[in-house]
Amino acid sequence: MRPSRSMSRRLLRNGLLAALSVSLFPLFALPAAQAIPVVIPAGADPSVIRGDDGLFYAFVTSDDWGDGQGMHNVAMFTSFDLVDWMFAGDAFDSRPGWHGDKGTWAPDVVAEDNGYAMYYSLGDDVNPCIGKASAPELIGPWTDLGRAVFCAKDVGIGGTIDPAVWDDGTTKTMYVGNFRGIYAIELNSDGTAPEGDPVQVADDRFEAPYIYERDGYYYLFVSAGNCCNGQRSAYRVLAGRSDSLTGPFLDRKGQDLNEGGGALVLAGSEQWGGPGHNTVVPDDAGDDWMVYHAIPRSSITLPSGAPNRKGMIDKITWVDGWPEVGDGSPTSTAPEVPLFDLPVHVSYAEKGVEGDIASGGDEFDVVVRIEAPADKAYSGNVWLQASMPDYSMTDPLTEPIAVDLEPGEVIEETFTYTVPGNSSQGIYRLFACAGPTTDEIVEYAAHVRVKSGGEETD
CATH class of the missing domain: 2.60.40.3880 (Immunoglobulin-like)
Structure with a gap:
């Protein structure tokens, strides 16, 4: 390797960049206790998908970041490597109005014929709903369906939020639920309405389901505890697996997630509270990475007062067919980072x-x-x-x-x-x-x- 060479440049840009210091995100080669988030200012409930252009796109829950820009309605970010993310705009200029002036949260973005679909949560505790928008490209423009795919009262269950869709090319199965049971619901071919009866796959301890396939098993990741209870947040990630999309999903002890089971994958630490609502993304080396949110205990709210949920990543190690993350706490796999070509x-x-x-x-x-x-x-x-x-x-x-x-x-x-x-x-x-x-x-x-x-x- 040749010795390093350097070049100094004076940057005088008529006030375009107001400040720069050596205060940089220490993601590489620092102890886990010092590792910090990758998606800022906020990255709650992340959905991550890789586009045909090789870029990764992250979609996160709507929040007011306290930045003077008002509500960011499903903010979008892009990255080449899951580590460095650039804000790419909001998916919606304003909240979808078909269910009143309700916030949108917990998006799930998947590929579909001729483009992409975004499923999202909207509504209230009485009758929460799942919405859908479509776009030809991941960056948009996103066109809303203008109605619910379904609401809680339509399918006869409560807690129909936090959608996660599994599309095997033949059928579409949506997983939904928050503390009233996790359910799998088959959708029609264009993903705009339910087609089958709900099947309960996990009990009422959980929300935020996510399905990942590996080595012949479907892994159901779920989050338990209160996501946003400040310093007392006990949010955490658990998992079970099945050879069927509708379960039963069993933990490593063989206990059903419908009957008190669940293998703990990730929980809070002294520095980070409430890790959860995850997705899983493979890198080009074949390793899997959990993308999730967590709250820094030293700063639990954004300037707006909203929970300060930062986007995080950690490497998943598969041990005897079960997912594990470092020592079980946020950023405990740092300084490892994903590898991409x-x-x-x-x-x-x-x-x-x-x-x-x-x-x-x-x-x-x-x-x-x-x-x-x-x-x-x-x-x-x-x-x-x-x-x-x-x-x-x-x-x-x-x-x-x-x-x-x-x-x-x-x-x-x-x-x-x-x-x-x-x-x-x-x-x-x-x-x-x-x-x-x-x-x-x-x-x-x-x-x-x-x-x-x-x-x-x-």
């Missing part, structure tokens, strides 16, 4: 603590690490961009730096940034981008959000 990997060489405040004239060096895959060379460019307080992306903040790497070669490029004196207050994020041109990004690394403008804002 990308043309190049970019990251930040130094990462610190979130939330530093910067003012005009402050200067920072930012070191970007660029690594070619072990089996192939990479020739392209690296540059910096930023997302603004309204989440729009700036033009490149630097001229692209050309890099020409041998297989497995790692270099570092140093960018120096001077905070402009006319910057407005807000929260910004920096992205180190790589690609053939600034119009064709193939990887990026996300800098932590930084509060700026000389003083901290609420």
